[in-house]
Amino acid sequence: MAVPKRKTSKSRRDKRRAHDALVPNVALIHCENCGAWKERHRLCMECGTYRGRQVFAVQEV
Numbered sequence: 001m002a003v004p005k006r007k008t009s010k011s012r013r014d015k016r017r018a019h020d021a022l023v024p025n026v027a028l029i030h031c032e033n034c035g036a037w038k039e040r041h042r043l044c045m046e047c048g049t050y051r052g053r054q055v056f057a058v059q060e061v
Helices: 010-016
Strands: 028-030 037-039
Touching: none
Parallel strands: none
Antiparallel strands: 028 037
């Protein structure tokens, strides 16, 4: 069984884990219908449409 000869330093260990940080991965686009910002592949919360179809009616406040 392979056993390391020396202890891995904190610096070397943390360099290896540098890519593990959480990054917000939200791609925002404009809604085709109303132009509001929305996430990709999600329905628009402003007008209630998804890919040109009316999914639900939005209540006016």
